[in-house]
Amino acid sequence: MSNMFCFQCEQTAGGKGCTKVGVCGKQPDVAYKQDELICALVGLARAVNGNKPSDHTVELMLKGLFTTITNVNFNAETIGKLISEVEEEKNKLGGADDFSVNALWSGDSDIVSLRSTLLLGIKGMAAYAYHARVSGKSNDEVNNWFFKGMKAFGESHSLEEWLNLLMEFGMINLKCMELLDEANTSAYGTPVPTKVTTIIEKGPFIVVSGHDLCDLKQLLEQTEGKGINIYTHGEMLPAHGYPELKKFPHLKGNFGTAWQNQQKEFSDVPAAFLFTTNCLMPPKPSYMDRVFTTEVVSYPGLVHIDDVDGKKDFTPVIEKALELGGWPEDKIMTGINGGTELMTGFGHGTVLGVADKVIDAVKSGAIRHFFLVGGCDGAKPGRNYYTEFVQKAPKDTIILTLACGKFRFNDLNIGEIGGLPRIMDMGQCNDAYSAIKVAIALSKAFECDVNELPLTLVLSWYEQKAVCILLTLLALGIKNIYIGPSVPAFFSQNVLNVLVDKFNITPITTPEEDLKKILG
Known part of the structure; x- marks a missing residue:
């Protein structure tokens, strides 16, 4: 295995690229597996070859791309299983020539730059399409473009053609964001201005991080009447504005600040933490036993909550919260400027x-x-x-x-x-x-x-x-x-x-x- 290379996030080493270990905590074997997964997805797109992909093929494409986003999956084993699934689907479709990891980063520097920009954009759009899909919304034009874009990485294009693809992608992503907006508002209502406290009430509680509103709703339903309070973290804060979520009285407030502070803010906290999407940092021993993952999030040693026909059983998370018991008195937490109230x-x-x-x-x-x-x-x-x-x-x-x-x-x-x-x-x-x-x-x-x-x-x-x-x-x-x-x-x-x-x-x-x- 060669050294890793990753420059997809802002914190990349030296402002150039991580080559030994990811600043995010990603190990070289995981980085290489993620690149192999991208190459397998390029092969899948070439096997589809402009035809309409099946629902399962679309699901694999979205899941695969989402898995490679920064701070999502740190687990070489689960990535390896996904590669096998993609390869199996590719072969069912008649197969395609292999696309090598070296081809991702080699060539004229400007071509590599434009190609990489498109790949990273497609990864981002996959997250949005995945969330919309979970809430029952899908769009053929958006889905088909994933395969068009990924197929392009196995082709030769001029600078002008790559620029045109970037602009075309930008408009497709607008449709994807519109799709996710429709998915969220149709399922959870139109957000309304809402004050959110950062004060944590005494007693058992669960902190939910990430972006997936569907996971949050299922957890809220499963914790009703159990004496457990639910708090959002990071990008989940806006959930408080949705009428169908804020109607749960045990959705109490927001815990902590932004994602990068979690290793400090989660330390020794007597609560359970659920990660629904990216924003996971390698957990510290002081709280690793109480962190749970779901969807495409994965980290070695953490308990993962699987999806079974669109439903999840959050019993392990609930039991951990009850076991830990929360704080004996209300805990005053603040934003980074000392405030105890947020608006969304x-x-x-x-x-x-x-x-x-x-x-x-x-x-x-x-x-x-x-x-x-x-x-x-x-x-x-x-x-x-x-x-x-x-x-x-x-x-x-x-x-x-x-x-x-x-x-x-x-x-x-x-x-x-x-x-x-x-x-x-x-x-x-x-x-x-x-x-x-x-x-x-x-x-x-x-x-x-x-x-x-x-x-x-x-x-x-x-x-x-x-x-x-x-x-x-x-x-x-x-x-x-x-x-x-x-x-x-x-x-x-x-x-x-x-x-x-x-x-x-x-x-x-x-x-x-x-x-x-x-x-x-």
Whole structure:
């Protein structure tokens, strides 16, 4: 086995690539298995060869891609089993020539850059399509594009053709995010503004992390009347805004801050932790016995809750929570700025519901500018930029936010404008669709192009779902995006120059300088 190579996340070693062990904790054998899985999926796409894939084939493609996202699967054994399943399906379809791991990273640097950007974007979209599928929503156009995109990795394409594929992918991902939005709202209702406490009540409790609302609902149903409280963590925070979830009185609040702080925040906590999607860090011995995984998440030695015909039995998680008993008294936890209350539930349904109020505030001058400050959080230094940016943004500006990057500032109280809170949490990373929908609606109301709106996107990235969202924004022609805390390692200098020239993508500098540049 050769050394690993991975540069798919923002924290990658030296800003270039992890070659000995992943900064995320991924071991070389796991990294290599994930690359082998990607190659098997390329072979599966070539075997499908433009035909309509079966439902099982689609499921394998989505599951396989999702498995390779950062902080999802650290288990070489489960990845190996999935490779065997993919190979078996490929052979049923008539087989295809092998695609080698070396082919993933070899070739002209600009071609490798564009090819890698597309692959990472496809991984992100797979997570969204997977969640929509769990809630009963699927789309043939989206599903077919996974096979078109993966087949392309076994083909020769020019720089221009790869760029065109990236833009085509961006529009497909918009449809995928719309599909997931429909899946969530049809199953759990339209999110409403909701205050969420960070204070943990005494007694047994379970903390649910990740993104999968279906898992959360099943757990809420199975813990009713058992004297166990449920708390969200990280990207699960927006669940509190959905009527069909918030109606459970034992869904109490939010535990901890962003995903990268879990090894410190989970230490010796007398509760059970359930990971439904990515955001898992290698658990410490002080709490490893109480961490459970489900769906594609896997880590050696952790108890995994399997899906049986769309249903899960969370009894092991429930029994562990009852055994540990929770804290004997209420525990006051805070956000990173000391706050004990968070707000969520400002999806497009809510924001567009007060569109007339927003438009009037802009026309009267009460609102000068909107900032979408959001994206992934991470452990690398430099992310305090986003906290300072929000703190220093003028009082006549509104901060829209989404994904776990908001934990840098979502416990701040920075006031209101005309009854509207200045910080509006639009949801999870996939809820970038909400921000896009609001921006398009405002551009129509003001009869202008989206790029002419008093709106600036200030994004933080960490993993592959941020990549697919960025490609969607670029495909929509949205320009002047500020991005940080660092430039992706998979962008070659020439590719970065193209993005800067064509879309005016701007690496962040300091909050003061960037605010001055944006607002004049």
